[in-house]
Amino acid sequence: MLRQIDPNDHEKLREYLDSRSEDISTEVILKVTEILHAVKKEKDAAIRRYTKQFDGIDLEDYRVREEEINEAAAQADPKFVESMRQAKANIEYFHNAQKQHGYLLEKAKGIYLGQRVLPLDSVGIYVPGGRAQYPSSVLMNAIPARIAGVKRIVMITPPSKMGTLHPNIAAAAKLAGVTEIYKVGGAQGIAALAYGTETIAKVDKIVGPGNIFVAAAKKLVYGKVDIDMIAGPSEILVIADADANPAYVAADLLSQAEHDPMASAILVTTSSKLLENVNKELVKQTAVLPKREIVEQSLKNYGTAICCASLSACVEIANAIAPEHLELMVKQPMQLLHEVRHAGSVFLGYYTCESVGDYYGGTNHVLPTSGTARFSSALGVDSFIKKSSYLQYSEEAIQAYGDNIICMAQQEDLDAHANAVKVRLKK
Ligand SMILES: NC(=O)c1ccc[n+]([C@@H]2O[C@H](COP(=O)([O-])OP(=O)(O)OC[C@H]3O[C@@H](n4cnc5c(N)ncnc54)[C@H](O)[C@@H]3O)[C@@H](O)[C@H]2O)c1
Ligand SMILES: N[C@H](CO)Cc1c[nH]c[nH+]1
Ligand SMILES: [Zn+2]
Numbered sequence: 001m002l003r004q005i006d007p008n009d010h011e012k013l014r015e016y017l018d019s020r021s022e023d024i025s026t027e028v029i030l031k032v033t034e035i036l037h038a039v040k041k042e043k044d045a046a047i048r049r050y051t052k053q054f055d056g057i058d059l060e061d062y063r064v065r066e067e068e069i070n071e072a073a074a075q076a077d078p079k080f081v082e083s084m085r086q087a088k089a090n091i092e093y094f095h096n097a098q099k100q101h102g103y104l105l106e107k108a109k110g111i112y113l114g115q116r117v118l119p120l121d122s123v124g125i126y127v128p129g130g131r132a133q134y135p136s137s138v139l140m141n142a143i144p145a146r147i148a149g150v151k152r153i154v155m156i157t158p159p160s161k162m163g164t165l166h167p168n169i170a171a172a173a174k175l176a177g178v179t180e181i182y183k184v185g186g187a188q189g190i191a192a193l194a195y196g197t198e199t200i201a202k203v204d205k206i207v208g209p210g211n212i213f214v215a216a217a218k219k220l221v222y223g224k225v226d227i228d229m230i231a232g233p234s235e236i237l238v239i240a241d242a243d244a245n246p247a248y249v250a251a252d253l254l255s256q257a258e259h260d261p262m263a264s265a266i267l268v269t270t271s272s273k274l275l276e277n278v279n280k281e282l283v284k285q286t287a288v289l290p291k292r293e294i295v296e297q298s299l300k301n302y303g304t305a306i307c308c309a310s311l312s313a314c315v316e317i318a319n320a321i322a323p324e325h326l327e328l329m330v331k332q333p334m335q336l337l338h339e340v341r342h343a344g345s346v347f348l349g350y351y352t353c354e355s356v357g358d359y360y361g362g363t364n365h366v367l368p369t370s371g372t373a374r375f376s377s378a379l380g381v382d383s384f385i386k387k388s389s390y391l392q393y394s395e396e397a398i399q400a401y402g403d404n405i406i407c408m409a410q411q412e413d414l415d416a417h418a419n420a421v422k423v424r425l426k427k
Pocket of ligand 2: 134136137233234235256324358365366367
């Protein structure tokens with residue numbers, strides 16, 4: 001059952017919003033800070049200790065060698081590999097359109113201004129592996145990096161209880177062009193990527209989703225390395241009209257609730273009858289889900305329904321929440337899309353369940369959570385590039401404009417700056 005909030009009860013609504021965008025708790029920050037310091041100082045010894053503590057396996061070597069990758073990948077189900085191959089083509093199709101190009105301007109004779117678009121040298125991609133396996137996240141992280149032209153794509157993921165790499169993860173990594181793999185997860189994995197250890201050379205940027213410990217670690221190492229965003233526990237908000245099928249709506253809400261007890265599933269609708277039927281469906285469908293326990297906790301923590309007078313009012317609520325995923329289960333979804341301002345990714349119509357995008361459609365599933373879709377974007381080719389500008393003034397150009405530069409330098413009392421121009425002027 002979804003808890004219901006009256007759209008006019010602003011205090012309750014605010015309380016809900018605050019509960020999703022709360023700062024990471026001091027307790028988690030302290031714990032993660034301790035892990036980061038330990039890895040920075042003790043390197044592989046700390047990695048081994050934390051992997052034993054959190055993942056329950058004592059790994060002497062967490063590097064995954066080529067034979068292990070090939071052996072594991074060979075065990076993956078061929079139908080699954082074929083589905084991934086198709087998903088890869090769709091992801092490439094969408095992300096190829098994101099490629100950016102540099103430009104060169106000739107402003108006047110002898111004056112050139114330009115910007116180059118360059119791939120990062122090395123990136124670390126985090127593939128979650130605690131409560132579920134995420135081969136789809138391997139594709140979503142690595143494919144845009146490869147399209148951007150990143151040469152070193154380092155994947156980290158928690159080891160299984162047996163200390164092995166999951167066959168599906170290995171197959172996805174081979175397909176997506178990952179260049180190095182390490183069996184290490186959590187905050188200790190993020191620390192290894194940020195600071196480097198005897199086994200892993202540090203990277204320039206860390207991307208990818210993860211639980212609260214991973215999100216906190218990424219936040220804390222930012223500055224030492226770049227990060228993509230805070231992609232934390234999954235969120236879905238469904239806007240549904242009276243014609244939406246309650247069984248579909250419930251199934252879609254549950255599809256994200258099963259990720260994590262901290263995941264959130266919200267229904268915003270114009271129909272109280274639909275809400276009633278969705279609640280009935282939720283009970284029916286939850287009862288037979290293998291991850292029932294997680295789903296029940298997630299719905300208890302964050303499952304919410306809001307009934308509004310119009311579809312525009314529904315979108316206003318969605319804009320205030322800025323969900324990671326927004327489904328528009330309405331008759332005219334394209335029209336409503338124009339009113340949406342804050343959502344990580346939007347799914348249109350009665351038939352585009354979020355699972356299409358989670359796995360196959362081609363849009364990226366690494367998305368901003370906790371209301372950060374107000375200012376952050378989906379992972380994409382942009383996440384793996386940087387821009388570098390350049391400028392050229394000819395001898396004639398510096399003679400023509402040098403005085404202006406000297407004047408500005410003098411106003412800042414920076415004589416050496418002024419001199420650098422003066423020495424070039426023929427006076
Ligand atoms: N936003 C997105 O784009 C997106 C995409 C996929 C998944 N997700 C989210 O990613 C998350 C995956 O979480 P997960 O837990 O399954 O896998 P995970 O790999 O993120 O976390 C597992 C690791 O957490 C660490 N850990 C666990 N308990 C700990 C503790 N008490 N103290 C310190 N460290 C601890 C361990 O090192 C473990 O290896 C889910 O919340 C899911 O919703 C988000
Ligand atoms: N919904 C997740 C992003 O929040 C992505 C995912 C991967 N596998 C299944 N779902
Ligand atoms: Zn999902």
